[in-house]
Amino acid sequence: MGLKLLSSASHAIRALGYRASRCLTSNQNFAIIFWLQRICVIGAKVGMKILSPVMLTVAFVLISGVVYVYFRHLLYKITDSNITRFAHVVFGVYILINILFNYITCVLTPPGTPEICDDPAKYLGFSYIINDGRRLDTVNQYLRVAPGVKYKYCRYCRCIKPPRAHHCSITGKCILNMDHFCPWMNNCIGYFNYRYFVLFLLWLTIGVIYLMTISFRLFLDLRPGHRMHRIKVSEFLSSETNGIVYAFTIGISIFIAVGILLGWHIYLAITNQTTLEFYINMDERSDAKSRGEVYKNPYDRGWRKNLLRVFGDVPWYSAILMSYRLPIPPEYPFLPEPFSNSNKV
Ligand SMILES: [Zn+2]
16 A cells, blocks of 8 residues: 555646645746756666566465465364365355456556657647748647637647556556556556456455455464464475464455455545546546635546446456457547547537
């Protein structure tokens, strides 16, 4: 959870700088904010590049440790019945497969990037400026197609950024439906892998609830004041007591962190916002309120349609099952129609 927040640091700092720059007008203040922003973004970028592979390894080590303890100790302590034990194995392995499927697929699936566009004027149009009697053509920087919905040009990636895409300062690419850069995934979370990300959180939460349930009584049964055995690290989990303490501690820690994160992303999915859009919408709502207006998230189509955008147009029970199906096409295509005055709002 903390690292996920850290991963959003550069974006949050940018948002903070953006807000501050709206309040401050002097060049000096602007320069200070600009350089603070630059330093923080570079720091977050370097930190993420180093941390991400480490986090990925840590995640696999933690999961492997839990699986080892489950098969080595927990299964033999929770029941004496072979039939019940078999049912536990089927249930436990099914959860594990879902966790690993969604985790690995999220790591390996590119979130989606717009294609390079060498002719932005074709989609965004021209502005005409008369200067010293000469007509100069300049390419528009954006095309507004609905209230609060724009196609923009990214000069770093030389692409047309469709609505909901953002430039990720860590990967240096524009990402479709950019949510955040996740160090645990070593990947950006966006249009093509967001469903895997949410389902990973869901199955992981189910998994740790199961883990806590089966290890809770065993944990309480440990003798009061019992200390974990001091043995070699490589043999740490071979001890039954250590294994039970490890399983319960990992279970409750992940449940708190991932459960909060899951609740947050369910809220975002129901309201059709990405993490970045949540902050943008918060600003817009505040501005609208100061003008006496009511702001509405331009992508909110009601909770049912919003959930379809994440999980697809499938029954709820198959929405959470393993599947490589692609997300449904975006409401606004990745490229607008070639520019004409008719598609300008
Ligand atoms: Zn870009």
